Structures are given as C-alpha cells and as structure tokens.
Amino acid sequence: MGAQRIITLTTDFGLTEHYVGAMKGVIYSIDPAAQIVDITNAVQSFDILDGAMAISQTYGYFPPNAIHMVVVDPGVGSARRPILALLGQHLFLAPDNGVLSLVYEREERASVRHITADHYFHQPVSNTFHGRDIFAPVAAYLSKGVEPAKFGEEINDYVRFVAPKPKAVAPNAWKGVVLKTDKFGNLITNISPKDIPQLTSASFKITVGKTEVTKLCSSYAEGAQGEIFAILGSSGFVEISSNRGAASRLAGADKGSEVTVVFGG
C-alpha cells in the first residue's frame, strides 16, 4: 500500500462556489486515501501567468511523489490538450496552455503526455469543467498507482512561454513590470538579482507608480512605518514594500505597472 499520496490544487476556481468541492469529491470517490492540499484556488481568473507563478514557487517544497493539479483553463472545451507532465521528479496535470512554463524553466528532464485515455474520465465530460471531469479523476487514478504511460502518448510540441524579463534600456537602466500585488500590498516585480546582479551591490533608484525608491532593506521591519523600500522577497524577486503598510496603495501601483531601475547617478 505505502503512504497516502498528496494531490495539490492550484486553480482559479475561487472559494465562493462549489467548484473546488466538486473536484475533491471526484478525487475521494476514486481514491479515498488521497491527501488533497490546496496551494491556492484564488489564482486571478483566466490568468495563466499568475497560475504559473503560484505553482513554480511552491512545488519544490512538496515531497517528490506529490501530484500537482494546475487548472487555470480559459480554453476549457476547445482544442487545447490536457497534459500530464513529469518534470524532474515532480508530476503535474494541467491544460496545455503554458501554465507549466515556469516549471519547465526550472527542470531539465521533461516527459509530457497528452491525456487521451477517456475511460479514466468522469462521464459525461462537460465542455466547461475539465477540473472536475478530467483532471480530478486522472489525479486520483495516478494517486492509486496507475502508470503515467497509461493516460496517453508523449508529445514534444507542448505550449510554453517565456516569463516577461526586465529589459536593459540604457547602459545603467532597466525596465521591468509588477507581476502581482500580494495580500500585504507588496508589489512583486519581475526583477531578480539573477538577471541584474548589481542590484544588491550598487546604489539604485527604482521608480514605480508615483514613488521613487533608493533603499534596499533586508527585512520588512527595517523600513520605517510609511516608508517605501525594495526588498528581495521570498520568491526570489525584488518587491516594493512597506513596513506594516500596503506599498501598492502608498505607491499608487499595481499588477502591470512599469518599474524602472537606474543605477549610479
């Protein structure tokens, strides 16, 4: 038998409807021993990049035999394929719309299958809710030990996109973007020391919304209350933050806002 298997959920189905509950019911009906863990079900509606960020920053903390369902699926019911991806040692189920792109970036070994074995699906399969009708039952059968190869053939032309990277716009200047605002009001940018190494060593001026930031703090509490500063966040990106306050509100910025970094001066 072995230990129970973890199935994680990363979806945009929300918490105010019964959608997530229906998926869990389907899973437990097939595999009562499954252990379902919500990563988040509040991905921004239809937002594939937001879902990609959530799963890519989380899967690595789970045991390698976990099964990760990532269902941000605006193309449900169209020709887009459902896929099962073994990436490194981690198993993912998702629509083939690029939502696994940031995981593809991190893992060298990839085996991606087009899920076609419809005798594992919950019948009748709707055109509007494959989370319940396809991904949930496939996750449960995987959890019970059915081999990935049973669900469909390998493919190589799966969809992937490149996350928006900061661009050099002058010898000493970069332009990036706010990828999202979190619950605390932190503005999470796409700027990371991996792309711009001088961030942590040189003096800089970051402009975002109506504010200019020149201070890099190493913890939130280092900033004065009401002050806006930059910090290297837990996800590896530069965040524009404030100590016990919402930087998004203070700076008048949000997802999609342009971020400019100028060094020296």
Add this chain to the structure above:
Amino acid sequence: MGAQRIITLTTDFGLTEHYVGAMKGVIYSIDPAAQIVDITNAVQSFDILDGAMAISQTYGYFPPNAIHMVVVDPGVGSARRPILALLGQHLFLAPDNGVLSLVYEREERASVRHITADHYFHQPVSNTFHGRDIFAPVAAYLSKGVEPAKFGEEINDYVRFVAPKPKAVAPNAWKGVVLKTDKFGNLITNISPKDIPQLTSASFKITVGKTEVTKLCSSYAEGAQGEIFAILGSSGFVEISSNRGAASRLAGADKGSEVTVVFGG
C-alpha cells in the same frame, strides 16, 4: 474499523474568522480519524438558496458514506429544528430551514430526523453557533459509527421550498432570474433545458441587464473576447458568459437580475 469517513462543510461562516476552525476542532476532538473537506464556507451570508445550490450540485460527487454538514443558519437559537437527513444514500446535517430543498428534489427516498439527543452536543450550547455546538459534534459521532436513529425521531413536516423556476409569459417567451454570479463573472440563471427544451434547438434572444444574447456557445473559448454569449454551464443551468471576461460586468447584471428568453422572431 474501516476507512476514515469524510465530513463535508458547506457554510456561510467565511474564511476571515475562526468559526470554521472551531468546528473542525470540535470534530477532531471527538473523531481524530475524520477527514474534513470544505465544499465552501463562503456561501453568501444568511442566503439559504445559495447554500442549497452549493450542496445540491456537489454531494453527488462524494462517496455515498460521506456526511454533509450544511450550516446556513440565520435562525440559529430560535425554534427552528436541527435535522439529520438520509436522502438516497447520502447523509446530511442542517438546520430545518429549507437549505436541503434542492437535494430533496433529487432524491426519492428521504428519512429526516429532528436531532434532540443533547448528550451528543458540545456543552454549553450557545444560541448563536450551533455549527460548533450541535452540528459538528453530531457529525463526529456519526463518523465514529453512532446510528442516525440515536439522534432523534423521524419527522415528516420538514421545511422545503421550491427553487424559483422560469415562467412562460407568452407562447414563445419565458422569464427567469440570475441565481448567482460566480467568481469568473458568469451569470448563472435558473433556466435549464429540462424546463425549456427548445433552448438547445431553436433560435433565441436572451435579455439580461443591458445586453441581448443570441448565441449559444458550447465552450467559453468559442466566444470572441468581449462577446457575451449563453452556455450550458457545469451545473445544468444556462449561464451568460464571456471568454476571459466577466459577463456580469459587461452586461451590468448580477444576482437577482431578470432574464427574458424569446424564441423565434
């Protein structure tokens, strides 16, 4: 002993307070082996129909021995009775305020009991939180194997309401209503092909809010971006939707908005 038993929660207690946590604590204190699954705890406050819709569209996906707690209970502490209902093969705990009405519609066999065995309750029983003091401990004792008959006598005069159905207002015209707006902005109406079979075969014009819809899509992705269309949703009702956009905002409609369907013309 057998496998662990699932207890589901469908409540309006929300996620920002400790209410749901307190119920779970009571359950685990009595039955540490219970497996608690949230269907949703964000039913609209005091909204019995919203709770009725959530549970009726979900219970069927769970294993038949699951115990479903449905606590939308504006009458808590008044004369309204707590009930334990065996409906088909499914077990429910709820206040007797009609919140199980849409399940009664679907299941032929019903055995409903008035829960009176207060030695199973969490003492002292408050007048404001029977989810914690009555329904949670009764669920846990059921999960441990106590027979339903131990909790109280059968009753036949339990409360039920009829869900609002669309009405024929002319030989070729119907009036319905938006039952709810989901997280994606889909307007879920009370109109279903079961009530109006010509929906899927005849040409129609649906008016809701400030918009008119004449197209029936079979998937969200079939619609153009920004276009508003009708679709047969995963819950069996017609939804007014948009591809990657919130139809509720585009149409200027919400829960309670009138929906008119005219055929032919």
Add this chain to the structure above:
Amino acid sequence: MGAQRIITLTTDFGLTEHYVGAMKGVIYSIDPAAQIVDITNAVQSFDILDGAMAISQTYGYFPPNAIHMVVVDPGVGSARRPILALLGQHLFLAPDNGVLSLVYEREERASVRHITADHYFHQPVSNTFHGRDIFAPVAAYLSKGVEPAKFGEEINDYVRFVAPKPKAVAPNAWKGVVLKTDKFGNLITNISPKDIPQLTSASFKITVGKTEVTKLCSSYAEGAQGEIFAILGSSGFVEISSNRGAASRLAGADKGSEVTVVFGG
C-alpha cells in the same frame, strides 16, 4: 506510531498567494503523516491583536496534543524571537510579538522557549518568510515526536500585551471599542459580562457609530429584520448585530469604533 498529529494554521498570509501552500509542502515533506488544519489564513495583515483573538477563541476546541502555528509576523527577519510555548497542555509556535497574549491570559502554566536549533530550519532561512523556513519545519519535527526542549532554552521575558478592556468613565457608564467586524457584519466589541456583570441584568443604552441599542437578544432571529440589537456572541463578547443584515453597515461602525454603555436612566 500512534495517531497522526494535528498542526493548525492561524496566519495573515491570505488565500490568493502560494504562501500557505509552501508552508504545507515543507510540513508534509518532513512529516507526511501530519494533519494540517486551517483555523484561518485571513487574519488582517500585520494585525497581531486580530491573530491573538482568532487563536485564543479556537485552540481549546482542539485535542490537547495539537500543535498551533500562529504566524502574524510583521517583524519577521528582525531581532524578534521565534518561540515555542507549552501553555496548559497546548503547544504553540509563534513569533514573540504578543500574538499569544490572550492564550497566556487563559492558561496558568506556561513554558516558553526561544527556538534556536537552526539545524531543524529549512535552509537557507529567508528574512521575509519564517512561516515557511522556521515555523513549518519546527512544527513538523514536533509532530514527528522531537521533544520541545530540543529546540531551545526556556525564557521568561516573552512579550505579552493586555487586550484592550472596557473602562468605567462614570459610575454608570463604560467605554469600549469594536475589536472586529465579522463576515456577517456583526460588530464584536471588547465588552463582556465578565468585566461588566450588570450587562445581562440592568437596562442599558449602547451607543456605537450612529446608532443606539437598548435591546439584548438571546438569538439573532429574535431581532426584527433591520433592527440593531446587542447579543452575547459565541466568543464571549457583546456583539452589535442585526437579523439577516450587516449591523456594521446599518450602524455605520467598524473595527476601532468607540462603544459607550450607559446603565439605568
């Protein structure tokens, strides 16, 4: 082996990001048999009193061997200490910022340790997310049976605050405050019959926002629709409430609003 151990979460990390999911991944990677229960992850951002209220009103319902993680941690990465507290028979993990103050009030026996054994931490330890890097792994090792004494030395100078109590401002008058507004719009005050015993026996006038309340109901349903009344809530405090309506909106009051109680007259 024994039964699986419960780990509860009370945090302000929210449900829209992956933060809670990352903590759960860390826990399950160390102790796959742990049973994680969310009390709430929607504590108001940075609000230590709100977190203190949530945990103090909930932990008592859980089995005594549960491990309670309470991570409302605006000082993360600063000098504030991570602590492990055995309070009565209950085990808590938290930053040492007073978030356990209301539990200290309820439990006589306290053994509080400064967590320093960094070989149990998730390395590298960030300066911004100790929920993931310190509290989650320590909870998992406790759950696996590591003794509390292994994590650090006992301390006595841990931080505690006194919850804001109502003040007598005249022989027959008290001033209190709204501690929070819950999802239903109930205004939860800091006034309790423990502090003001005549509340349940004498006639009174409570002023909050733009409303005056003279009626004490024993259940929500006892109030007329639209009427605002006082009720002794499930948390032991007086709430200003309305039957099937949001008292907060009706009274024009919210968290922080002043509450005046005058007796007799």
